[in-house]
Amino acid sequence: MFYRGKYFDGGDGREMGPKRQRIIDQPSSFYGASPGSSYMYNASSYAYASQPPPFPVVRLRGLPFDCTEADVAEFLHGLDIVDVLFVHKNGRFTGEVFCVLGYPLQVDFAIQRNRQNMGRRYIEVFRSKRQEYYKAIANEVSDARGGSPHRGGAKARSYDAGKDSAEHTGVLRLRGLPFSAGKDDVIEFFKDFMLTEDSVHITMNLDGRPTGEAFVEFPSAEDSKAAMAKDRMTLGSRYIELFPSSHEELDEAVSKGR
Structure with missing residues (x-):
């Protein structure tokens, strides 16, 4: 880790x-x-x-x-x-x-x-x-943070537009987490929101190893939408991608790692 x-x-x-x-x-x-x-x-x-x-x-x-x-x-x-x-x-x-x-x-x-x-x-x-x-x-x-001239452009704008138009259910999927990241790190990343350890789900593969992804349940769809402002911000030196998700996707991902 x-x-x-x-x-x-x-x-x-x-x-x-x-x-x-x-x-x-x-x-x-x-x-x-x-x-x-x-x-x-x-x-x-x-x-x-x-x-x-x-x-x-x-x-x-x-x-x-x-x-x-x-x-x-x-x-x-x-x-x-x-x-x-x-x-x-x-x-x-x-x-x-x-x-x-x-x-x-x-x-x-x-x-x-x-x-x-x-x-x-x-x-x-x-x-x-x-x-x-x-x-x-x-x-x-x-x-x-966008310093590279190769980042951005039409592809990036289309990518962001898709996220903006996605329906929010109160669940976000995180991608790019350090393998060492624990629930406390995710809670600190979203420190402006009322999260508990039970609302953070770090996914594992079939060998029980972290996948670098996690799901977070927010108190409301409005909160998860507001939390998208953290998209591509860094945890340590790793930038974290956020995606609107659902409870069904969360349950499926968690069950695969059991």
């Missing part, structure tokens, strides 16, 4: 706070390794005499263009992944990804995956720097 936006400049992922701790405390890792895995480190064993530990980020290159976060997690299985950031150019995935890991020593293990295969493609793995990762985030946020 990943959570972008609350990782500080220190060298280990425990500074992520409660959301970070939920990952460490899981009895079985989402990525196929238990907390007892040799990849998991106690940060106190990784000491630096005169300088802080390096920011634990690697860059992957050569990924398939239909690659998902789950594919990246499987490629780096056993490592404690804090964040996965796909790099885009002109609205298209470049085949590169930044991965923030839980501890600096895990970078060495990630480098060992260099030139291993994802499907039929071999993946290059490089050490990276905090500044490169932050620059990539800034570029993604700028593009999500």
Whole structure:
């Protein structure tokens, strides 16, 4: 699971706070390794005499263009992944990804995956720097807010018009959530509305893994329509797409993950 936006400049992922701790405390890792895995480190064993530990980020290159976060997690299985950031150019995935890991020593293990295969493609793995990762985030946020000249145009206007004309039933579908996002994150995203945990439904696939989508039930159709103002706003550095939905679509999506 990943959570972008609350990782500080220190060298280990425990500074992520409660959301970070939920990952460490899981009895079985989402990525196929238990907390007892040799990849998991106690940060106190990784000491630096005169300088802080390096920011634990690697860059992957050569990924398939239909690659998902789950594919990246499987490629780096056993490592404690804090964040996965796909790099885009002109609205298209470049085949590169930044991965923030839980501890600096895990970078060495990630480098060992260099030139291993994802499907039929071999993946290059490089050490990276905090500044490169932050620059990539800034570029993604700028593009999500309309900074790219390739965003917009007739296609985008038609897309928005379809959303505006859709009937509201009090239910919205969210797409593009970080896999780490919990109900509290969604409630915070819609903090101007009266939501409870019972009104937020994060969907899972057949393996019990988050799909990156969620459904939210608002007190009224008027509230869900007003909440559409949050469409394409960011949660962390991920921009979230909103779609008018229905209770029938909600029930069908939730039942598929059971």
